[in-house]
Amino acid sequence: MFGSASLEPTLPVFLRKQVWGRREREGECSLWVREMANKVLSEMGLPKSITNIFTARNLLTAKDVLSLTEFELMELLDVGFAEVTTAVAQVSEISSPPYQTALSLLEQCIQNEYLSGHLPTRLKGLDEVLCGGIPFGVLTELVGPAGIGKTQFCMKLSLLASLPTKFGGLEGRVIYVDVESKFSSRRMIEIGVSSFPDIFHMEGMAQEMAGRILVLQPSSLAEFTESLQQIKVSLLQHQVKLLVIDSMTAVVSGDTSLSVVFRSLAEFSRIPVVVTNQVRSQCSDEISQYAFQVQSRDDTIEESARFDSHLVPALGIHWSHAVTIRLVLEAKSGERFMKVAKSPISPPLVFPFNITSSGISLLTDVGVEMIGPQINAIQNQGHSDVINFLSERLP
Structure with missing residues (x-):
């Protein structure tokens, strides 16, 4: 099992794919989007069992995981829907930029x-x-x-x-x-x-x-x-x-x-x-x-x-x-x-x-x-x- 399923739901996969594709075609990726895409799964602190399965299927970065649909991941990893959605939620939460307050933005x-x-x-x-x-x-x-x-x-x-x-x-x-x-x-x-x-x-x-x-x-x-x-x-x-x-x-x-x-x-x-x-x-x-x-x-x-x-x-x-x-x-x-x-x-x-x-x-x-x-x-x-x-x- 991939772990707890208590994380917030992630961006729908069809929107994730549109975001990756559109930003890459237009060459307008912001810095945080590029960093998010290139984060290596093995360095994200994920449970070892998750990392090993992703690595065995040549899924090495956050982009590799978040560019696939849940059903594509189910077929590729040979696991159930609940396990896949939990794994995607963990990758999304760790790789996404942190929230900022209005005060911190004003100070910046x-x-x-x-x-x-x-x-x-x-x-x-x-x-x-x-x-x-x-x-x-x-x-x-x-x-x-x-x-x-x-x-x-x-x-x-x-x-x-x-x-x-x-x-x-x-x-x-x-x-x-x-x-x-x-x-x-x-x-x-x-x-x-x-x-x-x-x-x-x-x-x-x-x-x-x-x-x-x-x-x-x-x-x-x-x-x-x-x-x-x-x-x-x-x-x-x-x-x-x-x-x-x-x-x-x-x-x-x-x-x-x-x-x-x-x-x-x-x-x-x-x-x-x-x-x-x-x-x-x-x-x-x-x-x-x-x-x-x-x-x-x-x-x-x-x-x-x-x-x-x-x-x-x-x-x-x-x-x-x-x-x-x-x-x-x-x-x-x-x-x-x-x-x-x-x-x-x-x-x-x-x-x-x-x-x-x-x-x-x-x-x-x-x-x-x-x-x-x-x-x-x-x-x-x-x-x-x-x-x-x-x-x-x-x-």
Whole structure:
């Protein structure tokens, strides 16, 4: 006999098999899932009689046992159903990760934030709601229509990451993947001169900071994929403190598998990774995406029209799951707004802003909380795509 049958029932085997198979195919196994799968039965403290039978049938790891149905195990081990379910319950209990309390998770979160840090945006209201700025170790996404200010924001972040620490920067290198050839060194220097005149008027400082920003301009998906290896090497060999991809939409299109790559890069390197995403027209079938939204179709369309929400992020819902922070830039009635549409540490808030010679500037440091369709609505009404400022006067 395999021992007591008093353990909690395990996950139904058809769900276990789906979890193993799906996670392996997608390459998205989390660390604890891999550890669980590779735990050796002989090292799990199981009764020797159980281990010997499993070993004799070449079942050596937790995955070997939990990937088979109870009936497959009965046939393979030549034992009864009760004995099999008890054995599976013991393997599941020992190999599964322990429970954590909400308090322990909060303590871990605080510790991780302390170790990882943030890149301050110098936008007071935004930095306050994000508890310091753009967080390290996760993906932060900027979504919005063309000309709304996404690249302006990314260039300002690049300057802040390269700024000397004594002036509040990270004093590091920046990798800026300029997929759409929108990066402008002249505009970046203009932002620097307007934002930090005392620093940029120091002899050689502008050249020094500009020299820390490494710009890649892949012209195709193949070049973009090849540049990933160069990025990984640079993260290891240089003091890279920020990675920007502007924009993902131009090369990724409907393929969101690269989200796993960049999320892993963020977690591995513990730096802020910022990506931009374009918008596309919303299909009528996408207006209500979930079965638990019980509004009638007519009511949903009517409410959507009321907020003029016909634009959605171009890379879709699967990409959004990889993103930790989503900032939406939009325009309505000639005014621009920045929305904190997704954040684990902030409610949905909106800030009006404009773009000046020093980049994006919030008109107020107090965000207005959003509810309902406003959170996910992306509007693009009455703003100019042309931003000239003083660029023509720069050398």
